[in-house]
Amino acid sequence: MRPASLGILDLPVSIDRSFFVIVQDPLHGVLSLLDARGHVSAGLTAGGRWAVAFAAPDGVKFNVVREGRCWLRVGDVTVRLGAGDCYLLTRPVPYVLASDLAAPAVPAGVVFADASDGMARAGTGADVVLVGGRFSFGDRAGTVLLDALPPVIHVPGGEADALRWALDEIGGELRSPALGSRLVAEHLAVVLFVRILRWYLGRPGAAVTGWLAGLADPVVGAALRAVHAAPAAPWTVASLAAAASVSRSTLAARFTAVVGRAPLEYLTGWRMELASSRLRRGDEPVAAIARSVGYGSETAFSTAFKRVVGASPRDYRRSVTTRATRR
Structure with a gap:
C-alpha cells in the first residue's frame, strides 16, 4: 500500500x-x-422560481450553500438547505435542487452547458449560490466505505464550525482564481470530505454500519x-x-x-x-x-x-x- x-x-x-x-x-x-480525490465543478447561482434535475453522480457528490436557501430532494428524502449548509450524496442516484420542488425541473446538463466564469445560472436573479463538486475513489470504494454510510449526509450551517475553514478556502480559490487555484480547491475538497465524515461519525446515533x-x-x-x-x-x-x-x-x-x-x-x-x-x-x-x-x-x-x-x-x-x- x-x-x-x-x-x-x-x-x-x-x-x-x-x-x-x-x-x-x-x-x-x-x-x-x-485514493480519494476531490473534483470541484462549476457553482450554481439561482433566483426566482427554479428547479434543476441532476443525473446520478459519478462518485460522491457534495454541495455547499454559500448564500440563500433551497430544497434538496433525493428519492424520498427531502432536505431544506440554508446558508452555510453542506451535504454529501453517497449513492449514484438522481437528485433535484430547487426553490420550489413543484416547479418544472430543467436538466442540469442544459444549465451547466451555459456556465461562465465558473458559475451556472438557473431561474432569474441570484437568491441562492452553491459551490460543489464530487469525490472519486478507486475500485471497491462501495464495498469498503460508501455502503457503510447513509445515502444523504446533511451538515447544518450552525454545526459546520469544523468545516468552516475548508469551505471558506474553497470559496476563495474559486472566487479569485490564481495559479493552481483548481488544484488547491480540489485538495481542500478532500479535507472537507474527511471533516464531514469526522463530524458525522462523532454524532450520537450516526446511521452507519x-x-x-x-x-x-x-x-x-x-x-x-x-x-x-x-x-x-x-x-x-x-x-x-x-x-x-x-x-x-x-x-x-x-x-x-x-x-x-x-x-x-x-x-x-x-x-x-x-x-x-x-x-x-x-x-x-x-x-x-x-x-x-x-x-x-x-x-x-x-x-x-x-x-x-x-x-x-x-x-x-x-x-x-x-x-x-x-x-
Missing part, C-alpha cells in the same frame, strides 16, 4: 500488549487505500485499530481480545453484533482489500503480495481472495488492466 497522504487523521502512537505496533486510524488507512459503526465502540474500535495497524500479523481472536482488554467471547460477540462480521472474517476482508489495491497498482508477484498480507502460501491466499473478491488474483489484475486500457 502506498504511503498515506491524509496526515490530518494521524492518531497518537500507542502500544498493543500483544504486538509492538504503531496503531493507525482505520479511516486514514481506508481513504488512502481508496459495518466497520464505521465499530469505530465508535471502545472495544471493537481497539480491535479494528490493531488490525489496521498490523494486518499481516498472525492475529487470533485471543490476541485481538487482548488488544481490546476483554475476553475472547466478549470480543467475538460484540464485534459480530456491531460490525456484522466476526473478527477474523473482517481481518480476511481487510487483507483482501489491501491485496486488491496492490494488484491494481502494479505487476508485483502474487506470491509477494500474499506474504505482505500475512499468507505464507500463495495457494491459501488465492483461495481466500477468490472467496472474498469473486475472482482469482491474476484474473482480478487482468480485468482491472483491461478496463484501464479501454478508458
Whole structure:
C-alpha cells in the first residue's frame, strides 16, 4: 500500500500488549487505500422560481450553500438547505435542487452547458449560490466505505464550525482564481470530505454500519485499530481480545453484533482489500503480495481472495488492466 497522504487523521502512537505496533486510524488507512480525490465543478447561482434535475453522480457528490436557501430532494428524502449548509450524496442516484420542488425541473446538463466564469445560472436573479463538486475513489470504494454510510449526509450551517475553514478556502480559490487555484480547491475538497465524515461519525446515533459503526465502540474500535495497524500479523481472536482488554467471547460477540462480521472474517476482508489495491497498482508477484498480507502460501491466499473478491488474483489484475486500457 502506498504511503498515506491524509496526515490530518494521524492518531497518537500507542502500544498493543500483544504486538509492538504503531496503531493507525482505520479511516486514514481506508481513504488512502481508496485514493480519494476531490473534483470541484462549476457553482450554481439561482433566483426566482427554479428547479434543476441532476443525473446520478459519478462518485460522491457534495454541495455547499454559500448564500440563500433551497430544497434538496433525493428519492424520498427531502432536505431544506440554508446558508452555510453542506451535504454529501453517497449513492449514484438522481437528485433535484430547487426553490420550489413543484416547479418544472430543467436538466442540469442544459444549465451547466451555459456556465461562465465558473458559475451556472438557473431561474432569474441570484437568491441562492452553491459551490460543489464530487469525490472519486478507486475500485471497491462501495464495498469498503460508501455502503457503510447513509445515502444523504446533511451538515447544518450552525454545526459546520469544523468545516468552516475548508469551505471558506474553497470559496476563495474559486472566487479569485490564481495559479493552481483548481488544484488547491480540489485538495481542500478532500479535507472537507474527511471533516464531514469526522463530524458525522462523532454524532450520537450516526446511521452507519459495518466497520464505521465499530469505530465508535471502545472495544471493537481497539480491535479494528490493531488490525489496521498490523494486518499481516498472525492475529487470533485471543490476541485481538487482548488488544481490546476483554475476553475472547466478549470480543467475538460484540464485534459480530456491531460490525456484522466476526473478527477474523473482517481481518480476511481487510487483507483482501489491501491485496486488491496492490494488484491494481502494479505487476508485483502474487506470491509477494500474499506474504505482505500475512499468507505464507500463495495457494491459501488465492483461495481466500477468490472467496472474498469473486475472482482469482491474476484474473482480478487482468480485468482491472483491461478496463484501464479501454478508458
